[in-house]
Amino acid sequence: MSRDTRTDGGVQGEPELKRGPFQRWVASTIKEPQKAYRAMFYVATIFFLATTLFPFYFLLVLALTPENAPLALFPTAPRFEVFLDVFDRVNFLRYMFNSLVLALSTTAVVLLLASLAGYVFGRLQFPGRTPLMLLILAISYFPPAAFFLPLYQLFTGNVVPGLSLYNTPGSMILPFSSLFMPLSIFILTTFYGQIPDGLEDAARVEGTTRLGALFRVIIPLSAPGVATAGVLTFISVYNEFFFSQLMNNGQPANWAPIVGGLLSLQRAGQFQVTYGVMAAGSIIAVVPVAILVVVAQERIVSGLTAGALKE
């Protein structure tokens, strides 16, 4: 057993047992390490592309394959009508509409409230600033389950008589807003804090009101930050499961989002609804966020990293 001493002083302790083409390849790459790193890079990239995209391809193949036909890598007789079947089975259009309305209205509420809060935390000095920020941060540590019981009782009218939000958009928009607002507050605090004081002062000297300076100077100048917070809030709400499922009875007329639609397809059982229809419904549900990812990927990346590395 030989112990090769490397030029950098390290010791290579592995016994050399295998000989053959692999051995020769190893020998050549030791002389030219760049080649090995390049090869590793391509293998890893292709591996990750395959693993992340394969499940989507599986959904597509499953949707297009006619009932009772075996799955093939390329379906021979694709059946595109399956996408129409989804809309026949359940009121999928309404579920999608509900999801988009919930996501857009939550985003509007969050952007307005988080803009005011982000302005305060980013640009004003006042007693209690740090404790208040920590308090808001603390919310993100709690699981949705810890808020659920009292909110359910509140929204079903068991706390304040006559106030029943269950099965209405409010029962979801309110929890979504408070759950996802902290992230937007932190993103906007960072962006608003970076605007030079001089610009705000100039607007104030020109006679703009305090709020006017926020809405006409600070927010327009931080447009990328606002877009980032908006895109992340929209995606979070569209993807949310917990309150989306538990704050309505799953009926499209009662503002159930796509969680309700897909679960009702799944629970109808395979004799009522084929697996192909479930797969097609899932593909339709992914389309809005997939477009958003392609269009706004820079915003998503900067938002996620800014929000998380803030602490």
Place this chain on the structure above:
Amino acid sequence: MSTEQETGDLSGGTRTGAYASAVRWMENLSETQYAYLLLSPAMLLLAVIAFWPLLSTLRLSLFADSFAAASVGQFVGLDNYVAIITGQRTALLPSPFLPQALTVQALFNSALAVTILFTVISVSFETVIGFVQALILDQDFRGRRWVRVAIILPWAIPIVVQGMIFFLMFQPNIGFLVGTAEDPALLNQLGLLSVTPLANAQDATMIVIVADVWKTTAFMALLILAGMQSIDRSLYDVARVSGASPWQRFKLITLPIILPTVLVAMLFRTIQAMRIYGLIETVAGCTTVPSLSCLVVTTFNQRLLGSSATIAFITAAVIGVVVSIYIVGYARGEMA
């Protein structure tokens, strides 16, 4: 600060009286008063929808279960906590909180054990794979933008779709990963999966872990990538000139600098993983894989309000413990 000047008259000239007086009132507030005024809408929302429910959950957890109505029985103090942690309540709960025995079976039936198992395994895999993905995205190559889109895409899809994908993939009737008893698929023959994996606690937990790693590794990769890109590139030039190999450059420069970022990313993922609910509900159902959040909902569905609130609070406490472990570890790392 110029924000305390009185300028309301300039813009208020043509407006109605009420608007002008509101503007003037706002202009004359001190900076502290103005700060609290702007914070009030956000704080009001958080007070009603976050702080009140938290305190209310804590209060509910101190009352006994009442089977009759949608409310709780009499005040029992910490009895619920004692009963759940010692296992006296197990017979009533849909799934036990702690493992009932030291067998694999019992481990996968216990809410606490399944949640911790899920969190530890999925977060470790996500960290390692996310690291490799970040190394790839850190390179300059053609088509980088599209590789990044492909890696982010699973992160951006609804949880219910993620669950649907893995529910369908492991359906016995579809027969691509899972065969039947007569015609077993490769994974069955290797003994890795039973022929009804979604009804088997162990198999279903593993499938849920794979699904979670598939979806959320991107989050880890993006955070680690941000850490890598904040490294001063001239450090690498110095290392290259002094003859360091790429591996040495990685070990001596990249790794130590981004370690804090990796820890923060792991903390974030751990908090999220401990809340797992929707994925399980879609893939296998909460009775097969009883995570802590699942147990809160199933207990609630059985009208055990006091027990449900207690488990919700224990879940929050477990997350709190994990967060403080990370913070202590982080502080220790900073000092060293």
